[in-house]
Amino acid sequence: MASSRGKSFTPEQDEAICRAYLCITEDPIIGNSQPRSQFWQRVLQQYQEKTNDVQRTEASIKARWQNIQKCCNKFRGCLRSIEALNQSGMTHQNEYDMAKQTYYEDTGKYFSGMDGCWAILEHAIKWQDITPSGRKVKTPEPPQIPEGMSFPFSPEASQIPSTYYESLDAETTPSSGGTGSVSSPRKRPGGKKLAKEKKAKSKVQEVENARHINLLETLNKTVSDNQSRRIQLEERRVASLERQTICEERETARKEKETERKDREMEERIMQMDLSVIQDPQMKAYYEHRKAAILAKWANSTSTTYYTDLPDY
Structure with missing residues (x-):
């Protein structure tokens, strides 16, 4: 019975695989000190956390990553060959478009679906400086020319075949960080x-x-x-x-x-006095004067309480 093929990966899922792979490989604490099985298990866990896609297995994630690497490595070779021409007036976007055209001519497939993955992997150190065999490439030393001899010519960049820049499609171990050609040296973490x-x-x-x-x-x-x-x-x-x-x-x-x-009580006592019984004319005149003053005071008062309390004479 033929095995059924799983659902195709979307560009967003491909990008999530790239981010998960780089997240695990660039962990400075664990780094290369992790077995293959544990490595891909952590990559799968990172992928699931980023996408909530629990249908994929370690094998499918690993296989898809290898396919992504193959495409990006091929495209990088095309791009490096275009950049090596160093044509006047060419912008980076022009070189990028020409590399995509070269990729299509070489593979018969469009690279457009991998644009997102390339944007993620282009500057990733863990992915750039690894050879197909999983070992870092040493810069080849120039050939020793015997004294008195010289080469008749030096090859121009345009004379170098594009296959020189392409990467081989070979499976790598987690410690190698993936397949790929050698890029310009960068500062490693x-x-x-x-x-x-x-x-x-x-x-x-x-x-x-x-x-x-x-x-x-x-x-x-x-x-x-x-x-x-x-x-x-x-x-x-x-x-x-x-x-x-x-x-x-x-x-x-x-x-x-x-x-x-107290003043009120004294005034009331004065008003209640019978002046007819007072024999002293001066004393009588004094109390008559006091009564008149008290009556005037009560008359000018703004309170009506005094009037209600007046005794009857």
């Missing part, structure tokens, strides 16, 4: 030891930062508490002054009412 040292220094720095932050927070809290206490004391002082003022005002009002009450 630090190794495991350097990554661990950076991680340790980062933790020490985090502890120092946390300690400084705690000290700053403690200082800010102390300043804030002192300011709060000063505000509370000031509020209490103001409240005490307000209470004292209220008490003084109440005491003043009470004394005024007491004085008014």
Whole structure:
């Protein structure tokens, strides 16, 4: 029975495979110290986290990655051959379009479906500086020319066959990082030891930062508490002054009412006096004058209470 072929990968899924592969291979802590089975298992896990596609297996992801590498390696060879011509007036986009045309002429397939993957892998160090055999390529030394001899000519870039730039399609191990031709030398990421040292220094720095932050927070809290206490004391002082003022005002009002009450009682006693029994003319004149003043006062008062309390004469 023929095995059924799975659903084709979409361009977005191809790009997710590239990102997952680079994420695992460029891990500076684990790096190359991982077996093949564990490597592809981690790649599959990364792919599933990025796409939520749980239908794929490790074998399908690995096979698809090898196909992506084959296409991108072929395209890179085409692009390098175009760039080697160094034609005047050519832009990078012109070279890119010409490389895609060369790719189609060589393979009979369009490279358009791999544009996203190429954009991801183009500058990936782990993918660029690996040979098809999984070993880094050493720059070949120039041939030793015997003294007194010279070559009749030097080959131009246009005379170099394009197959010189193409990569071979060979399966690689996870430690090699994939297949591919050699690109210009780039600065590689630090190794495991350097990554661990950076991680340790980062933790020490985090502890120092946390300690400084705690000290700053403690200082800010102390300043804030002192300011709060000063505000509370000031509020209490103001409240005490307000209470004292209220008490003084109440005491003043009470004394005024007491004085008014006493004056009222005295005025009422004077108004109730029988002046006919007073024999002393001066004393009689005094109380007559007082009664007249009291009557005038009551008459000019704005309160009607006095009138209601007047005795009958």
